[in-house]
Amino acid sequence: xxxxxSSATMLGVDGHRVSVEVxxxxxxxxxxxxxxxxxxxxxxxxxxRAAIVSSGLPWPLKRITVNLAPADLRKLGSGxxxxxxxxxxxxxxxxxxxxxxxxxxxxxxxxxxxxxxxxGLVALVDAAPGRYVVxxxxxxxxxxxxxxxxVLGVHNLRQVVDIALGNQSWPTPSVRPSGGYRVPSPDLAxxxxxxxxxxxxxxxxxxxxxxxxxxxxxxxxTMLAKRLVGLLPSLDPPEALEVLRIRSAxxxxxxxxxxxxxxxxxxxxxxxxxxxxVSLIGGGTLAxxxxxxxxxxxxxxxLDELSEFSPGVLDSLRQPLEEGVVRVARARATLAFPAQxxxxxxxxxxxxxxxxxxxxxxxxxxxxxxxxxxxxxxxxRRLSGPLLDRIDVRVxxxxxxxxxxxxxxxxxxxxxxxxxxxARALAGERGFRCNAEMPLSAxxxxxxxxxxxxxxxxxxxxxxxxTARGMDRVRRVARTIQDLTSAVLDDAIGIDAVMQAVELRRxxxxxxxxx
Amino acid sequence: xxxxxxxxxxxxxxxxxxxxxxxxxxxxxxxxxxxxxRVHSIDHIWRCLRSGRSLAFARKSGAVLALPAxxxxxxxxxxxxxxxxxxxxxxxxxxxHVLAIGQPGYPPSLDLLDDAPGVLFVxxxxxxxxxxxxxxxxxxxxxxxxxxxxxxxxxxxxxxxxLGRSLAENGVSVVSGLASGIDGAAHAGVLGDSxxxxxRPVAVVGSGFDQIYPSVNRGLWADVRRDGALVSEWPxxxxxxxxxxxxxxxxxxxxxxxxxxxxxxxxxxxxxxxxGAVGRGIxxxxxPGSVTSPASVGPHQILREGGALCRNADDVLTAxxxxxxxxxxxxxxxxxxxxxxxxxxxxxxxxxDVLPVERLLARFPGTSPGTLLLVLHELEFDRWVARxxxxxxxxxxxxGR
Numbered sequence: 001x002x003x004x005x006s007s008a009t010m011l012g013v014d015g016h017r018v019s020v021e022v023x024x025x026x027x028x029x030x031x032x033x034x035x036x037x038x039x040x041x042x043x044x045x046x047x048x049r050a051a052i053v054s055s056g057l058p059w060p061l062k063r064i065t066v067n068l069a070p071a072d073l074r075k076l077g078s079g080x081x082x083x084x085x086x087x088x089x090x091x092x093x094x095x096x097x098x099x100x101x102x103x104x105x106x107x108x109x110x111x112x113x114x115x116x117x118x119x120g121l122v123a124l125v126d127a128a129p130g131r132y133v134v135x136x137x138x139x140x141x142x143x144x145x146x147x148x149x150x151v152l153g154v155h156n157l158r159q160v161v162d163i164a165l166g167n168q169s170w171p172t173p174s175v176r177p178s179g180g181y182r183v184p185s186p187d188l189a190x191x192x193x194x195x196x197x198x199x200x201x202x203x204x205x206x207x208x209x210x211x212x213x214x215x216x217x218x219x220x221x222t223m224l225a226k227r228l229v230g231l232l233p234s235l236d237p238p239e240a241l242e243v244l245r246i247r248s249a250x251x252x253x254x255x256x257x258x259x260x261x262x263x264x265x266x267x268x269x270x271x272x273x274x275x276x277x278v279s280l281i282g283g284g285t286l287a288x289x290x291x292x293x294x295x296x297x298x299x300x301x302x303l304d305e306l307s308e309f310s311p312g313v314l315d316s317l318r319q320p321l322e323e324g325v326v327r328v329a330r331a332r333a334t335l336a337f338p339a340q341x342x343x344x345x346x347x348x349x350x351x352x353x354x355x356x357x358x359x360x361x362x363x364x365x366x367x368x369x370x371x372x373x374x375x376x377x378x379x380x381r382r383l384s385g386p387l388l389d390r391i392d393v394r395v396x397x398x399x400x401x402x403x404x405x406x407x408x409x410x411x412x413x414x415x416x417x418x419x420x421x422x423a424r425a426l427a428g429e430r431g432f433r434c435n436a437e438m439p440l441s442a443x444x445x446x447x448x449x450x451x452x453x454x455x456x457x458x459x460x461x462x463x464x465x466x467t468a469r470g471m472d473r474v475r476r477v478a479r480t481i482q483d484l485t486s487a488v489l490d491d492a493i494g495i496d497a498v499m500q501a502v503e504l505r506r507x508x509x510x511x512x513x514x515x
Numbered sequence: 516x517x518x519x520x521x522x523x524x525x526x527x528x529x530x531x532x533x534x535x536x537x538x539x540x541x542x543x544x545x546x547x548x549x550x551x552x553r554v555h556s557i558d559h560i561w562r563c564l565r566s567g568r569s570l571a572f573a574r575k576s577g578a579v580l581a582l583p584a585x586x587x588x589x590x591x592x593x594x595x596x597x598x599x600x601x602x603x604x605x606x607x608x609x610x611x612h613v614l615a616i617g618q619p620g621y622p623p624s625l626d627l628l629d630d631a632p633g634v635l636f637v638x639x640x641x642x643x644x645x646x647x648x649x650x651x652x653x654x655x656x657x658x659x660x661x662x663x664x665x666x667x668x669x670x671x672x673x674x675x676x677x678l679g680r681s682l683a684e685n686g687v688s689v690v691s692g693l694a695s696g697i698d699g700a701a702h703a704g705v706l707g708d709s710x711x712x713x714x715r716p717v718a719v720v721g722s723g724f725d726q727i728y729p730s731v732n733r734g735l736w737a738d739v740r741r742d743g744a745l746v747s748e749w750p751x752x753x754x755x756x757x758x759x760x761x762x763x764x765x766x767x768x769x770x771x772x773x774x775x776x777x778x779x780x781x782x783x784x785x786x787x788x789x790x791g792a793v794g795r796g797i798x799x800x801x802x803p804g805s806v807t808s809p810a811s812v813g814p815h816q817i818l819r820e821g822g823a824l825c826r827n828a829d830d831v832l833t834a835x836x837x838x839x840x841x842x843x844x845x846x847x848x849x850x851x852x853x854x855x856x857x858x859x860x861x862x863x864x865x866x867x868d869v870l871p872v873e874r875l876l877a878r879f880p881g882t883s884p885g886t887l888l889l890v891l892h893e894l895e896f897d898r899w900v901a902r903x904x905x906x907x908x909x910x911x912x913x914x915g916r
Contacts, residue, residue, distance in 0.1 A: 193873075193877070194873060195873070195876060196872050196873045196876055196884060197873060199884065214905065349904070349905055355905075372665075372666065373665050373666060373695045373696060374695075374729070377695075377731055396871045396872070396873065396905045396906060397873075398871045398873045398874060401877070404877075456889075456892065459896065463896075494885075495885065495889060496883065496884075496885025496886065496889070497885065498885075499884075499885045499888035499889045499892060500884050500885050500888060502888070502892075503872060503884070503888050506902055507872070507905075508905070
């Protein structure tokens with residue numbers, strides 16, 4: 001007899017529907033699984049047999065063949081266990097197929113029949129056909145975030161059997177989280193002084209521009225970066241689901257109670273500079289998991305000590321910065337992981353961190369820079385070029401003075417994020433998520449220069465102080481600066497915004513060659 | 516290059532190749548070769564070494580030296596294994612001129628040195644190394660050295676660039692070592708975008724011409740070769756070994772009529788150059804700096820010991836006798852447009868040291884960043900200020916062009 005059940009398998013961050021067909025016939029007792037199953041998937045045979053026996057059910061001493069369709073899709077992991085076990089029970093007439101009409105099954109089985117959770121439940125549930133999806137009880141909260149599905153969390157195989165036999169009813173579907181909640185982030189008001197650096201952070205948050213901060217240790221670069229994410233608007237439900245799907249695929253769903261609602265905080269990822277290429281861009285040999293770049297999707301990727309990252313890792317950032325996706329090519333498959341993040345990078349001005357143009361007073365206890373020209377040069381070479389060119393906002397962060405440290409607090413995150421939200425709303429009216437995502441043609445249309453600003457730009461172009469590409473980048477950032485104060489979609493960019501954008505392009509610069 | 520290639524070997528093809536081989540012998544010091552060439556012909560040295568025989572030669576003091584037998588044997592083996600014709604071809608293809616001591620074309624000012632190099636390799640125009648000619652209006656072959664530390668401050672580099680440029684404008688060839696820091700900045704000033712067309716830089720390097728060191732100065736290296744003269748004691752292929760650098764400093768002194776120290780630590784290569792200059796009675800000029808700056812300790816020390824003060828190119832020209840000391844100083848040559856009222860206020864708040872925008876804004880509370888930056892831009896346009904790696908700073912007249 002044949003039973004067909006629905007389930008799903010993962011590839012990257014995408015779920016794919018899988019039909020589990022079980023055929024039981026008379027013959028020499030055996031149990032085979034066909035259909036491009038990987039090692040963990042083939043081991044299902046032993047888990048399924050033990051789970052069924054442990055649940056107090058007879059193992060059919062017949063010839064059992066399991067086919068996982070479509071046959072050309074590689075099936076990874078153990079998420080098909082539950083569907084195979086139920087299929088065996090139905091095909092051997094232990095259970096009736098009627099009880100499982102229109103249902104999909106996802107979950108790994110323990111030898112004692114426990115249903116265990118698997119990574120990527122969000123994508124799996126999304127890919128599974130039918131309205132009802134049976135999932136491990138431990139992953140029910142995660143799975144319940146998927147819209148248009150009713151998620152039934154079960155604890156063990158015996159429970160499923162009892163339901164099918166009518167001894168027990170299905171558990172109530174897990175509640176889909178309503179509304180959103182934000183993980184609280186540190187307040188911008190903690191940053192004392194530094195009005196220009198704060199303003200730069202506000203501009204990057206409003207326009208979605210990438211940011212590079214340069215400054216001595218203790219100047220407050222990390223502090224600013226951690227507060228930047230609080231300025232970003234909350235994710236909308238589809239975005240939040242995208243983020244959730246990636247987090248789930250990486251096995252990083254943090255299990256925060258759904259009573260609070262869907263997690264709509266923009267992600268903040270800060271990988272250490274020793275991080276390997278695979279941990280950043282994703283991949284791996286068997287299960288292809290998303291990396292830090294994808295975990296920062298729709299949020300902030302903070303790279304502290306940018307110059308300390310290996311050159312290969314820095315190079316691998318270029319394509320995602322351009323396209324918003326990471327492509328991981330392996331012999332078995334090429335996958336695209338979403339990676340539309342905002343890059344926030346921090347670096348010391350030199351390897352030792354204490355280089356400064358400021359002349360220090362005698363007796364000033366600030367350490368002196370002891371870097372050799374060749375060290376400086378090596379650092380500059382690492383940072384220069386294509387990567388730096390994609391970062392539109394660069395700012396020198398200086399240590400706040402004593403008066404600033406003891407002075408009053410700056411504006412709070414709440415106040416600044418209101419302006420950021422207004423600026424993002426303007427970008428939305430222009431048809432883009434933020435100004436950084438606006439293509440050049442649209443940029444020229446929405447951001448004409450005012451006559452006096454145009455004149456300044458022209459002199460800079462003729463003097464070679466600005467390149468054509470640089471001009472476009474200035475235009476983009478200047479548009480954002482003006483969006484923070486004006487509420488007009490396409491007013492001419494004034495000289496004030498232009499001058500700030502130019503300075504923000506010249507900050508944290510390593511152009512002064514060692515000559 | 517082709518215009519010179521006819522004169523690459525006034526010595527004849529044999530001598531050219533043999534000199535290249537001799538200069539490249541293991542551990543040979545070019546002054547040793549110089550002493551030999553003063554008393555023996557190339558042909559004689561070549562034949563002696565070929566047959567493994569030692570040679571006797573004399574110092575100027577009269578002391579007679581002989582080549583140790585082991586050394587003679589080693590070099591003899593190298594000479595026998597060498598192919599002078601091939602070496603000559605390689606060097607001629609790269610446009611390398613070979614100047615031998617005692618032969619026409621050898622720089623007369625180097626000939627005066629006790630430790631003159633036996634062979635000098637030149638790429639570019641070797642006539643730039645000739646004897647200085649008089650004439651206040653259009654001096655010829657007047658050369659001054661600008662030296663200093665590799666670990667220069669941005670102030671030091673600014674000054675070196677300014678001096679390089681101003682000296683070039685006044686027809687003086689700037690001699691330097693093409694190291695990073697002050698050396699590179701001086702030649703960058705000579706060869707900068709708006710430099711005069713008759714800038715004739717001279718660079719004395721510590722390796723073969725195909726071993727560019729430091730590689731950051733690759734561009735300058737090529738520019739000097741094109742517009743001026745690259746000089747080395749070493750044939751092609753010679754690596755930049757540490758002891759080559761102090762050795763080439765004596766050539767920098769030997770080729771110059773004045774030495775300017777822009778920045779230097781109390782010990783270091785530049786101070787070797789200075790001692791050499793003092794020993795030869797060549798004027799040494801020092802650029803003062805901040806008393807707190809470790810990079811200015813060297814020049815301050817020399818100033819204290821009686822070095823001359825260098826504030827601008829005029830001071831150097833005066834020391835070289837190209838300017839009348841009593842003439843009205845040219846510091847009134849500040850042709851910059853008078854800054855606007857706003858500009859003057861911003862200038863007053865901007866020191867000579869670099870100030871990040873954040874600090875600058877703090878000095879003018881209540882001013883919007885855009886307004887301040889616009890004023891800075893205008894000042895920058897008129898060369899009153901410049902933007903360094905991490906902030907803005909004020910420029911002196913004639914700086915930053």
